[in-house]
Amino acid sequence: MKNHGYSxxxxxxxxxxxxxTVFQGLGEGNGENQVSVSIHIPSENERELFNSSVMVTGxxxxxxxxxxxxxxxxxxxxxxxxxxxxxxxxxxxxTYYSWEYDGTEWKDNMNYGGGSYTYIDQTRCxxxxxxxxxxxxxxxxxxxxxxxxxxxxxxxxxxxADGTEVFSTPLVMEEPVASVAVTRADYNLRVEPFTETVLKxxxxxxxxxxxxxxxxIKVFYNKLNESIxxxxxxxxxxxxxxxxHSVAVATxxxxxxxxxxxxxxxxxxxxxVPTGFISLDTSYVFNGVPRIVIQVGHSNYELExxxxxxxTFQYKKNIEMxxxxxxxxxxxLCGDGNITISIANSNITLLNVWSDGVIVDNIQNFTVRSTxxxxxxxVVQLQALKPNATAYLSYTLKLSGSSHVYTxxxxxxxxxxxxxxxxxxxxxYIVVGVAIAGxxxxxxxxxxxxxx
Amino acid sequence: xxxxxxxxxxxxxxxxxxxxxxxxxxxxxxxxxxxxxxxxTQYDNDTYLNVxxxxxxxxxxxxxxxxxxxxxxxxxxxxxxxxEYMFVVNVTCPTTWQEIExxxxxxxYDAGSEASTYNGTAGGxxxxxxxxxNTTGTAVYNKLWPDNEVTKGDLVETVYNESCHVIKLEFxxxxxxxxxxxxxxxxxxxxxxxxxxxxxxxxIEATTSGGNTTWVKDEYGVYRYCEVSSSxxxxxxxxxxxRASTSPGDFTITYKANTPYKLxxxxxxxxxxxxxxxxxxxxYINVSGGDISGYDSLSDGIAxxxxxxxxxxxxxxxxxxxxxxDVAYHCDIPYGTLSGTYxxxxxxxxxxxxx
Numbered sequence: 140m141k142n143h144g145y146s147x148x149x150x151x152x153x154x155x156x157x158x159x160t161v162f163q164g165l166g167e168g169n170g171e172n173q174v175s176v177s178i179h180i181p182s183e184n185e186r187e188l189f190n191s192s193v194m195v196t197g198x199x200x201x202x203x204x205x206x207x208x209x210x211x212x213x214x215x216x217x218x219x220x221x222x223x224x225x226x227x228x229x230x231x232x233x234t235y236y237s238w239e240y241d242g243t244e245w246k247d248n249m250n251y252g253g254g255s256y257t258y259i260d261q262t263r264c265x266x267x268x269x270x271x272x273x274x275x276x277x278x279x280x281x282x283x284x285x286x287x288x289x290x291x292x293x294x295x296x297x298x299x300a301d302g303t304e305v306f307s308t309p310l311v312m313e314e315p316v317a318s319v320a321v322t323r324a325d326y327n328l329r330v331e332p333f334t335e336t337v338l339k340x341x342x343x344x345x346x347x348x349x350x351x352x353x354x355x356i357k358v359f360y361n362k363l364n365e366s367i368x369x370x371x372x373x374x375x376x377x378x379x380x381x382x383x384h385s386v387a388v389a390t391x392x393x394x395x396x397x398x399x400x401x402x403x404x405x406x407x408x409x410x411x412v413p414t415g416f417i418s419l420d421t422s423y424v425f426n427g428v429p430r431i432v433i434q435v436g437h438s439n440y441e442l443e444x445x446x447x448x449x450x451t452f453q454y455k456k457n458i459e460m461x462x463x464x465x466x467x468x469x470x471x472l473c474g475d476g477n478i479t480i481s482i483a484n485s486n487i488t489l490l491n492v493w494s495d496g497v498i499v500d501n502i503q504n505f506t507v508r509s510t511x512x513x514x515x516x517x518v519v520q521l522q523a524l525k526p527n528a529t530a531y532l533s534y535t536l537k538l539s540g541s542s543h544v545y546t547x548x549x550x551x552x553x554x555x556x557x558x559x560x561x562x563x564x565x566x567x568y569i570v571v572g573v574a575i576a577g578x579x580x581x582x583x584x585x586x587x588x589x590x591x
Numbered sequence: 592x593x594x595x596x597x598x599x600x601x602x603x604x605x606x607x608x609x610x611x612x613x614x615x616x617x618x619x620x621x622x623x624x625x626x627x628x629x630x631x632t633q634y635d636n637d638t639y640l641n642v643x644x645x646x647x648x649x650x651x652x653x654x655x656x657x658x659x660x661x662x663x664x665x666x667x668x669x670x671x672x673x674x675e676y677m678f679v680v681n682v683t684c685p686t687t688w689q690e691i692e693x694x695x696x697x698x699x700y701d702a703g704s705e706a707s708t709y710n711g712t713a714g715g716x717x718x719x720x721x722x723x724x725n726t727t728g729t730a731v732y733n734k735l736w737p738d739n740e741v742t743k744g745d746l747v748e749t750v751y752n753e754s755c756h757v758i759k760l761e762f763x764x765x766x767x768x769x770x771x772x773x774x775x776x777x778x779x780x781x782x783x784x785x786x787x788x789x790x791x792x793x794x795i796e797a798t799t800s801g802g803n804t805t806w807v808k809d810e811y812g813v814y815r816y817c818e819v820s821s822s823x824x825x826x827x828x829x830x831x832x833x834r835a836s837t838s839p840g841d842f843t844i845t846y847k848a849n850t851p852y853k854l855x856x857x858x859x860x861x862x863x864x865x866x867x868x869x870x871x872x873x874x875y876i877n878v879s880g881g882d883i884s885g886y887d888s889l890s891d892g893i894a895x896x897x898x899x900x901x902x903x904x905x906x907x908x909x910x911x912x913x914x915x916x917d918v919a920y921h922c923d924i925p926y927g928t929l930s931g932t933y934x935x936x937x938x939x940x941x942x943x944x945x946x
Contacts, residue, residue, distance in 0.1 A: 195823075197822075197823055197824055198823065252932075254930065254931075255865075255930060255931050255932045256865065256932045279822060279823070279824060279826075283822065283842055283843050286820075286843045286845045286912075286914045286916075287845075287912075314822070315822060315823035315824070316820055316821070316822065316823070317820070317821060317822070317823040318818065318819065318820030318821075318845075319818065319819065319820075320816070320817070320818035320847070321816070321817055321818070322671060322672065322814050322815065322816045322817075323669075323671065323814045324814075324815065325669075325772045325814060325815055327772075327773070327775060327777065329777075347818075349818060349820065350820060350823075352823045397775075401945075407936065408823040408824065411823050411824045412824075413824075413826075413865050413932045413934045414824075414826045414932065415826030415827055415828045415835070415932065416826075416827060416828040416829060416835050416922075416924065416930075416931075416932065416933060417826060417827050417828075417835055417862055417871070417876075417920075417922045417924075417932075417933050417934075417935075418824060418825075418826045418865075418932050418933065418934045418935075419824060419825050419826070419858060419862075419920065419934070419935055419936070419937035420823070420824050420934065420935070420936050420937060421821055421822065421823050421824060421825075421936075421937050421939065422936040422937060422938045422939070423819050423938075423939050423940075423941070424938050424939065424940040424941070425817060425940075425941050425943075426940060426941070426942040426943070427942060427943050427945050428815075428817070428943070430945050432775060434775075434776075441776070442776075
């Protein structure tokens with residue numbers, strides 16, 4: 140009876156061991172416990188689609204295979220094949236890949252590139268402890284039929300240890316789409332003439348990696364490259380990432396005028412595996428991005444660059460005046476040359492004109508000796524004597540045989556009616572009046588009563 | 592004597608009071624008598640009293656274009672493509688809201704002229720027509736134009752009272768809606784005016800059942816947007832002395848630009864052999880497809896896929912994106928070239944018209 144009990148215990152133990160072995164064997168088939176695998180493009184994070192790891196065809200990837208303590212292989216194989224079941228019989232660059240590490244060498248077993256190219260970068264493969272890092276790639280084989288989508292194929296990844304499959308997992312193989320978008324890159328800035336400062340607009344331009352290929356971005360400017368600081372450039376923009384770029388421009392003591400700066404944005408596809416006889420890696424160049432136009436001039440002034448001359452004229456395009464008001468209106472000339480000026484007024488009274496502080500006798504014809512080292516001021520004193528009028532102040536500039544007319548529009552307000560504001564103070568007047576009357580009556584009463 | 596003194600005091604008092612009265616602004620008009628006269632009673636049954644009820648127009652109290660998510664105003668300011676905005680219109684009717692038949696919002700790219708009008712130049716990327724329709728008493732939001740270049744959002748209606756509503760019509764301009772960066776002189780913020788060339792003008796019209804229409808107009812700008820997408824690389828193979836070509840359709844170039852543009856391509860001056868030892872000049876490379884008639888050699892360093900050296904490719908007035916799938920590269924591999932892989936960058940340059 141006692142022996143029967145031991146037998147029963149032994150049978151139970153063996154049964155349990157069998158179950159454990161069977162279930163452990165299933166686990167080994169998927170490699171859930173013994174093997175872990177991560178797949179990613181260098182400098183990128185692992186990505187999943189439909190709960191499967193994603194690999195972008197045509198780009199280098201690290202496939203990191205880590206075994207637990209139960210597996211100590213001499214040879215490790217990494218296999219990728221098209222489909223979700225068994226490996227295809229017809230093996231080519233569009234259906235099957237195999238790599239191997241035999242303890243000393245990292246190999247591309249298929250050798251599709253012959254001696255010209257290969258799908259393994261042996262210099263980047265590395266064994267660290269129980270982790271085997273394969274740096275591998277595939278051909279860009281996924282057909283592009285839909286330009287609105289990143290297309291993909293379903294593949295399978297298998298890991299073998301000493302010829303035994305220890306891990307398999309479905310894999311999504313995507314077409315490589317290098318794509319970048321740029322917006323908000325138009326800047327209109329202003330700086331006062333002959334002023335050194337740093338312009339820091341709030342507006343930031345935006346780059347977006349709309350594809351699945353990491354891109355290296357950089358920016359150059361056609362002028363003042365060393366004076367412009369752009370943030371978040373000379374860096375990698377990752378798939379799906381949006382970068383905001385601030386711009387800061389250090390200005391110099393510029394004379395009035397417009398400074399136009401054209402940037403060029405470069406976005407280079409990274410980690411592209413060279414294949415074929417000629418291999419061309421995509422790089423995008425955006426001309427005029429960003430585009431910065433700096434108005435060197437006074438705030439709320441029209442800035443005119445006189446054609447074919449290095450002369451600028453700044454004037455107020457719209458002026459508001461109250462009826463009866465006297466106002467000095469200043470215009471600015473800058474640039475080398477003798478400029479003959481004529482000033483005309485309409486619907487408004489012109490009282491005086493000063494040219495750099497000197498009163499002008501003949502406003503129909505006076506000459507300004509302008510230089511490019513400073514601004515020459517022309518001050519016109521106006522008086523608005525017509526209510527509700529639209530008036531005009533015209534400057535005619537003659538230089539190099541040509542005339543240029545610039546006109547300020549002046550809107551004069553209505554005549555202000557004299558308001559009988561006392562109406563609102565009626566009560567106060569009555570109270571004061573009554574009080575004064577009371578005091579006077581009281582004084583008279585006292586006089587009458589006590590001086591008798 | 593005493594009487595005289597009293598009289599003097601009274602005189603002073605009167606003088607003071609009279610001064611007060613004269614200087615006082617108080618007008619003592621206590622009673623006004625109208626000049627009414629005698630009216631005889633008389634009847635005339637041959638005359639009629641015709642009463643015409645005149646339908647008054649609606650009043651647009653305020654309007655704006657705002658970022659839908661934040662309510663930030665973008666009137667006389669720039670907007671982005673692919674971001675949702677809303678027109679906000681506060682309208683009061685003469686009596687009840689049922690009098691409102693339509694609130695029409697038309698917007699158009701002015702092409703630098705304030706004389707431009709809605710659909711003066713047709714195109715889904717150049718015009719927009721949003722409508723609040725109230726003819727049946729139930730408000731409906733219609734996007735009458737365009738089809739695909741702008742997406743319609745929600746209608747949000749706030750009832751202030753029986754005659755005053757605030758209407759919000761949401762919309763999203765897509766990638767190729769025409770950019771408009773203004774005239775370079777900054778935005779004129781004057782209300783109800785279109786005075787910045789190179790902008791989108793818009794007009795809001797409120798029409799009542801009585802046929803009265805009131806309107807306002809104003810402007811906004813659109814930032815330039817560009818996007819290019821293609822395969823990360825292209826490759827081709829052939830023996831020395833033969834032509835290595837990619838096939839038309841091997842890859843697709845997808846691009847989006849909301850201003851005229853050029854798309855050119857080039858490579859490095861030479862394609863260098865991976866591992867060294869040899870190179871191929873880009874003069875051996877020809878490009879076909881796009882706007883290219885036949886082949887365009889890279890011997891001069893550039894091939895124009897879209898546009899030309901002297902002109903930009905016109906901006907697409909319809910569709911939110913464009914594709915080219917017939918571009919191909921051909922390399923006539925010189926005799927004697929070492930076997931291997933010859934690699935270079937392939938530079939696609941998108942140049943936007945900034946005028």
